[in-house]
Every structure is written in C-alpha cells, then in structure tokens.
Amino acid sequence: MVLNLPSEKVKPLSSTSETATLVVDTAREELLATIKNSLGEAVVDSHLKPGDDLWILVRTDAWQASLKKLRDVHSFDYFCFLSAIDWMPSPYGRGEDDPTEPAPERDTTIRPGYAGGETRIQVFVRVVNSTTHIGLNVKVDVDDTTPVIDSLISVYAGANWHEREAHEMFGIDFAGHSDLRNMYLPVDFEGHPLRKDFPLLARMVKPWPGIVDVEPLPGGDSSDATNDGDAS
Amino acid sequence: MTMLGDRQQLSYIASQAADARLNLELETEGMTLNIGPQHPATHGTLRIIARLDGEQVVWAEPACGYMHRGYEKLAEVRTFPQVTTLVNRIDWLGSFANEVPFILAAEKLMGIEVPTRAQYIRTILFELSRIANVSLFLGDLGVQLGAITPVFLAFRDREYVLNLIESATGGRFHPNFDRIGGLKDDLPAGWIDETRAVMKKLRSFCDQIEDLLFGNEIFQSRTRGIGVIPRDVALQYGLSGANLRASGVDWDLRRDQSLPMMWNKADWKVWTHPDGDSFARCWIRLQETRESTKIVDQLLGSIPAGPVMAKVPKIIKVPEGEAWVSTENPLGEMGYYVVSRGDLGPFRVKIRSASFNNISITPWLLRGVYVPDIVTILASLYFILGDIDR
Numbered sequence: 001m002v003l004n005l006p007s008e009k010v011k012p013l014s015s016t017s018e019t020a021t022l023v024v025d026t027a028r029e030e031l032l033a034t035i036k037n038s039l040g041e042a043v044v045d046s047h048l049k050p051g052d053d054l055w056i057l058v059r060t061d062a063w064q065a066s067l068k069k070l071r072d073v074h075s076f077d078y079f080c081f082l083s084a085i086d087w088m089p090s091p092y093g094r095g096e097d098d099p100t101e102p103a104p105e106r107d108t109t110i111r112p113g114y115a116g117g118e119t120r121i122q123v124f125v126r127v128v129n130s131t132t133h134i135g136l137n138v139k140v141d142v143d144d145t146t147p148v149i150d151s152l153i154s155v156y157a158g159a160n161w162h163e164r165e166a167h168e169m170f171g172i173d174f175a176g177h178s179d180l181r182n183m184y185l186p187v188d189f190e191g192h193p194l195r196k197d198f199p200l201l202a203r204m205v206k207p208w209p210g211i212v213d214v215e216p217l218p219g220g221d222s223s224d225a226t227n228d229g230d231a232s
Numbered sequence: 233m234t235m236l237g238d239r240q241q242l243s244y245i246a247s248q249a250a251d252a253r254l255n256l257e258l259e260t261e262g263m264t265l266n267i268g269p270q271h272p273a274t275h276g277t278l279r280i281i282a283r284l285d286g287e288q289v290v291w292a293e294p295a296c297g298y299m300h301r302g303y304e305k306l307a308e309v310r311t312f313p314q315v316t317t318l319v320n321r322i323d324w325l326g327s328f329a330n331e332v333p334f335i336l337a338a339e340k341l342m343g344i345e346v347p348t349r350a351q352y353i354r355t356i357l358f359e360l361s362r363i364a365n366v367s368l369f370l371g372d373l374g375v376q377l378g379a380i381t382p383v384f385l386a387f388r389d390r391e392y393v394l395n396l397i398e399s400a401t402g403g404r405f406h407p408n409f410d411r412i413g414g415l416k417d418d419l420p421a422g423w424i425d426e427t428r429a430v431m432k433k434l435r436s437f438c439d440q441i442e443d444l445l446f447g448n449e450i451f452q453s454r455t456r457g458i459g460v461i462p463r464d465v466a467l468q469y470g471l472s473g474a475n476l477r478a479s480g481v482d483w484d485l486r487r488d489q490s491l492p493m494m495w496n497k498a499d500w501k502v503w504t505h506p507d508g509d510s511f512a513r514c515w516i517r518l519q520e521t522r523e524s525t526k527i528v529d530q531l532l533g534s535i536p537a538g539p540v541m542a543k544v545p546k547i548i549k550v551p552e553g554e555a556w557v558s559t560e561n562p563l564g565e566m567g568y569y570v571v572s573r574g575d576l577g578p579f580r581v582k583i584r585s586a587s588f589n590n591i592s593i594t595p596w597l598l599r600g601v602y603v604p605d606i607v608t609i610l611a612s613l614y615f616i617l618g619d620i621d622r
Contacts, residue, residue: 090308133483
C-alpha cells in the first residue's frame with residue numbers, strides 16, 4: 001500500500017520542486033531490485049521516493065537475517081537508528097479536550113505508512129551504506145498481543161541502546177537482548193509512554209489553554225489576537 | 233550499599249559478574265566509582281558507574297535519564313511550528329542547528345521551496361552555532377585535563393559568536409528563528425561586516441588553542457593512543473560527526489547529501505584522521521571550527537537579495553507522508569523521522585540525536601582504560617546531555 005498523497009492545499013512555489021518529483025532515481029531503483037533479488041520472499045513491500053529515500057518492509061521472522069544480509073551483501077554497514085511507531089491514532093487527540101465534557105469520538109483505525117504493514121506497532125531501522133551514502137529504512141510488523149522481535153545486537157552492536165529505548169517506550173521485547181533495563185524511566189514505571197493510548201498526563205491534569213488563554217496586547221488590535229476564540 | 237537507587241540496583245546486579253571475576257582471578261576487592269551525575273566532564277547530568285580493579289576499569293555503564301524530557305511524545309501534541317521550540321533545547325549549545333533538520337523535513341513533506349536568501353542565512357547561522365558549540369568544547373577540553381587558560385579564551389570568543397546570533401535572531405541560546413518556508417526575519421544592518429570581523433577573531437582563537445593545547449606535551453600524552461575506536465566499530469555503533477571522521481571515515485553530511493542548504497557554494501575541506509583516538513577526535517573538531525569560519529566568510533560575500541520567507545498558509549497543515557532529514561550538526565548526525573497524517577501536528581517524530589549513539593559506545597570503549605582516561609575519553613567523544621536524553 002502506498003500512501004503518497006499529493007497535497008491539495010499547499011502548492012510548490014516554483015517549478016523546480018515540481019520537476020524534482022519527476023526525477024528518475026536509477027541508483028535507488030537498482031538497489032531496490034538487487035535487494036528484492038537477494039532477500040527474496042523476505043521483502044513484503046517497498047516504497048521508493050525518487051531522489052529522496054527508500055523503504056522496505058520485511059517479514060517478521062526474517063528480520064534479523066535480512067539485516068544481516070543487508071549488512072554483509074549490500075554493505076549497509078552504518079547503523080543510524082532503530083525505533084518503533086504506533087500506527088493507531090491517539091484516542092486523546094492532541095490533548096486539547098475540555099475535561100468537563102465527555103471526550104469526543106475519534107477515529108482510531110490503524111492505517112499503515114509507507115511500505116504498508118498490517119499490525120499496529122512497527123519497528124523500523126535506518127541503515128546507511130557508508131560508501132555510497134544511500135540510506136535504507138527497513139520496517140517490520142510486530143505482533144500486537146505479544147510484541148516480540150529478534151534483537152539486532154548481533155548484527156549491529158549499536159542497536160543495544162536503541163532497543164532498550166524501544167522496549168521501555170513501546171513495550172516491545174527483543175529476543176536475544178540480555179539487558180532490557182529502562183533507559184530513561186524509573187524501574188517501577190507502568191505503561192509505555194510512546195504508545196498512542198498512553199495519555200500525556202500533563203495535558204490530562206491541566207487542560208491545554210490553547211488559544212483561549214491568549215489575551216490581546218494592551219493597546220493592540222484585539223482582532224489579530226483572536227482566531228477562533230476569545231479571552232472570555 | 234544500602235542506599236541504592238532503583239536504577240543503580242539493576243546496574244549493580246549487572247556488575248556482579250564483573251565483580252565475581254575480579255575476586256576470583258586476582259583475589260582483590262573491586263570498587264565502584266560513581267562519576268556524576270554532576271561532573272564537569274558531563275555537560276549536564278550523566279552518571280557513569282564504573283567498576284574498578286585498582287586503576288583499571290573492568291566494567292562501565294552510563295546511566296542516562298536524569299534529563300529525559302520526552303520530546304517525542306510532546307511533539308505529538310504540538311503543531312509543526314511549535315516543535316522548533318522543543319527541539320531547540322536538545323543540543324543547547326548549538327540550538328539553531330537543531331531546528332534546521334526538522335524544518336527541512338516539514339518543508340520536504342509540504343513541497344515548499346525556500347528563497348535562496350533564506351537558505352544562505354540558514355547555512356550561515358547553522359555554521360555559527362557550530363562555531364559557538366565547538367569553541368566551547370575546545371576550551372572545556374583543557375579544563376578537563378587540568379589546563380585552565382583555554383576555557384577563558386573559549387568563553388571570551390564564543391561570546392562574540394553568541395552576540396552575532398543574538399543580534400540576528402533575538403536569542404542567544406534558543407533562537408527559535410527557523411520557520412517552515414524560511415526565516416522569521418532578515419539580517420540586521422551591519423551584521424555581515426561584524427560577522428567577518430568575528431570570524432577573523434575565531435580563526436586566531438583556533439590558532440591560540442592549537443598552540444596552547446594541541447602542541448602541549450601533557451595534552452598529547454593524555455590523548456594520543458587513548459580510547460581508540462576502529463572504523464568498523466564506529467560504523468556499527470552509528471557514531472557520527474567528528475567521532476566518525478576521526479576513525480578515518482570520510483563522510484560529512486554537509487557534503488555528501490543534497491539538501492536545500494548552501495554548503496556546496498563554499499570551498500571547504502572535510503578533515504579525517506586515521507588514528508581514531510581521543511587526540512584525533514579533538515583535532516578534527518579544531519579543524520572543523522576553522523572550516524566553519526571559512527564557510528561563513530565565503531557565504532557572507534554571496535548572499536543574494538530577496539525575501540527570506542516563502543508564501544506559506546497561515547495555518548500549516550503538512551500533507552500525509554514520511555520524511556527523514558538529517559544534517560551534520562556540531563555533535564554529529566542529527567535527524568528527524570517525521571510522520572505526518574495531514575494534521576496540524578506531526579503523527580510521530582523520531583529524534584535521532586548524535587550524542588545518544590556517540591555515548592552508547594562507552595561501555596565498549598571504557599573497558600580496560602585507566603581512571604584518569606575516563607574523563608579524557610568522555611570529553612573527546614563530546615556529548616551534551618540534552619542530546620542523549622531528549
């Protein structure tokens with residue numbers, strides 16, 4: 001599934017950016033072809049933005065082996081980062097609800113991003129070829145009920161801390177990681193803060209004042225300061 | 233050991249293996265050395281727990297999280313223009329450089345082209361924040377090795393740069409000057425001449441530091457051959473910036489990727505060093521400060537006239553998509569993976585900060601070094617706590 005919707009509201013301001021989207025990115029296209037060739041069945045889907053970046057989605061059981069192959073065969077020797085993403089839209093919106101009113105209904109259907117996917121939580125890693133400087137984003141689906149995935153430490157030693165962070169922030173277990181202590185949070189912290197259903201407590205305790213709080217400047221024109229509310 | 237905190241308790245358990253090995257092999261008792269959280273070598277509140285065997289480190293582990301502010305979560309409830317206020321505080325010594333990759337990512341998703349003048353000014357301010365950041369590093373380096381003079385020079389000369397940043401943006405440390413579509417404002421009158429003069433001063437500052445510090449015998453013996461990071465280890469851990477180039481990897485994001493910035497309009501050199509030791513890392517940073525002054529000087533001469541802001545809608549909605557933009561920040565590769573759902577704010581922002589990767593190598597690197605070298609190695613890796621914890 002490709003979600004590359006063009007913008008309707010914002011138009012590119014000059015002709016150059018329009019032509020840029022038409023650029024044929026032969027380097028990345030060839031790379032994608034060779035990756036698909038060597039990884040075979042493991043590549044579920046891919047997405048290529050010419051002149052920009054490349055995404056692939058690999059099968060969950062082939063996660064570690066794919067990265068190993070990418071490192072050894074395609075010389076993606078630079079480990080940039082590893083993280084995860086929760087594709088479920090937050091049931092709390094942007095935390096601007098009035099606490100005295102019942103919370104509005106929100107659409108929490110899960111829509112995957114580039115290169116598709118089926119699960120709510122995806123792990124993604126960015127690796128770069130240090131000679132050609134072409135980067136590759138590798139995504140993988142993680143099971144919703146038992147989020148477990150192979151650890152990449154044996155492939156990239158630098159994945160250690162990134163996996164610890166993803167573990168505490170998203171509750172993903174990395175099989176083969178011996179030291180999944182919390183990086184940032186206290187040991188007895190409950191919940192996984194970067195999951196979308198984890199409320200941002202600061203906004204729950206004290207509602208976001210938003211535009212309502214903005215008072216017009218003394219002597220200023222009050223019509224500028226008020227957009228969609230007033231200081232009442 | 234009765235007053236153990238939760239965090240330490242776990243680290244303590246993990247260190248038992250090292251401890252047992254010590255007792256078994258040498259029949260000596262190990263010692264835990266706690267460095268920080270407040271320590272001049274840590275640029276913030278990083279704590280390092282080291283198990284020692286005499287003077288040697290057998291096991292070391294940084295304890296992060298004393299300054300975790302949860303910017304990735306906070307960014308999800310803010311609008312795109314509001315996020316720059318947060319990311320300003322990641323690497324607080326070179327704040328403007330933090331804003332740029334995020335703004336570039338948003339612009340990439342929106343398909344906005346920034347006026348050339350704004351691109352020039354962005355690049356100049358970017359390099360100025362690099363100079364402000366790294367010049368403090370060069371001075372601070374001396375203090376950590378017991379030399380007092382360089383830090384006075386550094387604070388004096390960094391002030392000139394901060395004054396420039398302040399006069400252009402209004403903020404000394406947190407400019408918050410970059411906007412989606414350009415910059416908040418144009419440069420003030422007389423700024424270009426003043427910057428030229430300051431760049432001259434900064435170059436003589438680099439010469440002074442080179443004389444004072446890098447030629448110093450004590451400095452050399454404390455840093456040469458200490459904390460060597462081989463090339464493949466550096467790549468595996470995702471080290472970036474000067475730390476990577478000091479291990480012999482010729483890779484600078486300013487040169488090796490195409491961004492709507494103006495680095496390619498200037499003539500400058502990417503320095504590498506084959507040694508990979510503490511000295512190499514410091515030396516690379518010194519050279520980079522020099523190169524930055526050159527870049528600024530050259531770009532100042534060729535800023536075109538024109539607007540500094542493209543036409544953008546008043547309420548900024550970023551179209552659906554994913555974008556990754558990283559730039560060569562003072563500390564290394566700083567990147568944002570921005571996912572947008574066509575909303576006012578980002579759906580998810582992954583902040584890839586340089587220091588997090590740079591410091592994640594310390595458990596590997598500190599094993600086997602001597603206690604006084606801990607400080608030199610940490611200093612030469614150069615991290616800022618806000619950049620680790622985010």
